Amino acid sequence: MAEPARQIDMIDTRPAFTQAEADALNARFEGVDTLTMLKTVFAEKLAGNVAVVSSFGTESAVLLDLVAKADRNVPVIFVDTLKMFAETLNYRDTLIARFGFTDSRTVAPIADVIAKKDETGLRWSYDPDGCCEIRKVEPMKRAKDGLDAWISGRKAFQSVTRQNLPRFEVEDGRLKLNPLGDWTKTDLEAYFDRENLPRHPLEAQGYLSIGCEPCTSKVKPGEDPRAGRWRGWDKVECGIHSPITPIPLADPEDPANLPAF
Numbered sequence: 001m002a003e004p005a006r007q008i009d010m011i012d013t014r015p016a017f018t019q020a021e022a023d024a025l026n027a028r029f030e031g032v033d034t035l036t037m038l039k040t041v042f043a044e045k046l047a048g049n050v051a052v053v054s055s056f057g058t059e060s061a062v063l064l065d066l067v068a069k070a071d072r073n074v075p076v077i078f079v080d081t082l083k084m085f086a087e088t089l090n091y092r093d094t095l096i097a098r099f100g101f102t103d104s105r106t107v108a109p110i111a112d113v114i115a116k117k118d119e120t121g122l123r124w125s126y127d128p129d130g131c132c133e134i135r136k137v138e139p140m141k142r143a144k145d146g147l148d149a150w151i152s153g154r155k156a157f158q159s160v161t162r163q164n165l166p167r168f169e170v171e172d173g174r175l176k177l178n179p180l181g182d183w184t185k186t187d188l189e190a191y192f193d194r195e196n197l198p199r200h201p202l203e204a205q206g207y208l209s210i211g212c213e214p215c216t217s218k219v220k221p222g223e224d225p226r227a228g229r230w231r232g233w234d235k236v237e238c239g240i241h242s243p244i245t246p247i248p249l250a251d252p253e254d255p256a257n258l259p260a261f
Helices: 019-028 033-042 060-071 086-101 111-117 128-143 186-193
Strands: 050-053 078-081 104-107 149-151 167-173 172-175
Touching: 019 172, 033 060, 050 060, 050 128, 060 086, 060 186, 078 186, 104 128, 111 128, 128 186
Parallel strands: 050 078, 050 149, 078 104, 149 172
Antiparallel strands: 167 172
16 A cells, blocks of 8 residues: 655745735725724734834824723834933833833844944944944844734824825735824824823923934924934934835825824
8 A cells, every 4th residue: 555645844935914915904994993993903813923013202102002902912012222212211111011011022132243243332423224224123123023913103294205104014024004104293192182191201302203312313393203313314214114105195184184093
């Protein structure tokens, strides 16, 4: 009697999500308020193994509050570049405690890499892209290992490179959620006030978008909210997010264009 054919072990290299699946999710949740969307995504496990990535910047409390209301067991990932403001680290601890998250993760650069590629700690001053790569992008890649999806706090109004943000997109085979993509600054301020959320201590000093201390400056009246990041350099993103081709924004004052909370 012939021996049964030996099964060949196969490695599944398919991406966790396809663009078609992201498109279907965008269609399903079109017009659905943000909190209901998040509750449904978590309850039905539509994003698989998912975590929220937070910079704990000036607007981070809104997304974190919404995620916690939907499911406080969702992991929260923070990349500590070892160049952060002390105020940001304290704010992180404040928000994690305030919202009751049960799984807070901090990932940092690899010490040997920093010793070899940024021994003086001054790489930010002559090669900000290289500095971001070893201090933020590489640690973030490690943090996302094993995740099927991750949640971003990006919003379209923050910069021309962030216009036309979909709620669901696919990046490197993972599903990426942008729950606040269509929120305006007015929406965020209203939510802060209504929920009495704590503010980042540097915001009152004019820091509207906060990253690493050496590469963050105050924003002047009338400037793009992210103008204080890498001022003087032709650089608008750290590398974690891929810029989206900008399109003209809809009038944020038109009631038809305001998102449901």
